[in-house]
Each structure stands twice: as C-alpha cells, then as structure tokens.
Amino acid sequence: MASPQGGESGSSNPIFTFIPIILIFLVFWFMIIRPQKKQQEQRKSMIEALKRGDHIITNGGLYATVKDVKSDHVVATISEGVKVQISKSAIGGVHAGEE
CATH class of the missing domain: 2.30.30 (SH3 type barrels.)
Incomplete structure (x- = not known):
C-alpha cells in the first residue's frame, strides 16, 4: 500500500480544536461573570450610599x-x-x- 501524497490526511488546523473552548469561555463570561460583577458594583454603591x-x-x-x-x-x-x-x-x- 502506498501512502497518500501531498500531506497528512487525518490532521486539521490546531486553531479549530480551540474554537469550542473559546466559545464556551465567552458564553461563561457573558452569562455568569459579567452579571455578577454588575451586581457587586450595585451592592457596593448601595452600601456606600447608606x-x-x-x-x-x-x-x-x-x-x-x-x-x-x-x-x-x-x-x-x-x-x-x-x-x-x-x-x-x-x-x-x-x-x-x-x-
């Protein structure tokens, strides 16, 4: 059997393996971290305004x-x-x- 010519047939660009991880991080950021920071800022301003x-x-x-x-x-x-x-x-x- 001869191996295929012109490069590797089973590998893909490594950046494509990180895209799902990046997307999960972005969803996590906008759904959890960002609203929590906003809530902390509101609480801090409420306490400071006592x-x-x-x-x-x-x-x-x-x-x-x-x-x-x-x-x-x-x-x-x-x-x-x-x-x-x-x-x-x-x-x-x-x-x-x-x-």
Missing part, C-alpha cells in the same frame, strides 16, 4: 433604621431603645425613607 434614616434589612432578616454610619458597620435601631451594630457586609437591602 445614610441616617435609611431603613435596611439584614441578611438574617432583621429590619432596622440606620442611626449612624461608620467605616465598616452601621449603628441601627431595631426597636425603640434597642441599638445594634451591623456589619456592612450583613446588610441585604436598603429601603430609603420607607416605613
């Missing part, structure tokens, strides 16, 4: 009213005469000015 009088809800489900904002935590009241210190990372949401 001010006295804002109504917050913690990740644990406590509703409180902000009385003072410190660098890494807030002082809030959960009931009349009950003040608590809440870490900024434990704040789940802000409802500014709502009762």
